[in-house]
Amino acid sequence: MSLNTEQGMDEAQERKHRLNMHRMKNALFQVLCEIKEKSALSQRNPPEDDPPDPQQLRLDRMLESEGVIGNDADAQLEGQLAATGDNTAEHGDYRAKLNQIRGIYHAELEKYNNACQEFTQHVQNLLREQSRTRPISQREIQRTITIISRRFNQIQLQLKQSTCEAVMILRSRFLDARRKRRNFSKQATEVLNEYFYSHLSNPYPSEEAKEELARKCGITVSQVSNWFGNKRIRYKKNIGKFQEEANLYAAKNAQAVCQTGANGSSMGYDTFDNS
Incomplete structure (x- = not known):
């Protein structure tokens, strides 16, 4: 605190003390009360x-x-x-x-x-x-x-x-x-569903398979894992509902095998480990 500030506070305290000790203080207070009482009558609370x-x-x-x-x-x-x-x-x-x-x-x-x-x-x-x-x-x-x-x-x-x-x-x-x-793309959903139904007896892709699926679908490995986890749960809860979808993908697989059988290729999932 600066010296000027301290002096100002001291002077204020001194003036306050003089006012409180002044012999006309009570009279001043009484006048202020009367003024306030008159002004209060004309004001709304x-x-x-x-x-x-x-x-x-x-x-x-x-x-x-x-x-x-x-x-x-x-x-x-x-x-x-x-x-x-x-x-x-x-x-x-x-x-x-x-x-x-x-x-x-x-x-x-x-x-x-x-x-x-x-x-x-x-x-x-x-x-x-x-x-x-x-x-x-x-x-x-x-x-x-x-x-x-x-x-x-x-x-x-x-x-x-x-x-x-x-x-x-x-x-x-x-x-x-x-x-x-x-909201995966339609193509990504097709790829994931094809793998799921072609490995329906053991729909648990290996880490290498997940990485390959992620690359083909343009998504992350974590998203692939989540998708398969959710898909397995939904499939187990309502097998009858998904049986028609399974038959559809089985027919597509069979058609693809017939078309590519001469070349000895399957569905293009040779790189996936069915484990």
């Missing part, structure tokens, strides 16, 4: 309590539903991920990024709350100090605190809006990635 802000409530519900706030935020997040029907590595990435957003939100919210409390306490102390010189009721102090709270609520509203936007962007990217992962 504003409503003391503000109704809940619908926008704040809407943002709170959105943040809670996305697992950012609330006591069961983690359970809410796990429920959302489970509802997608997947169990992939993207879940871990989504969870990590959402936790990062959640951490930033709560850190900024803590700063906001601390700043609001500090400023409110400062104003309260200032008004109580001034009430020794001029008439200030507890109701007026509370009204001033309400006004301060409104101002800070606007900052909180902006924080919640930006957090909701960040979550929506993350969710959009996550869903886009899922669509890209699921």
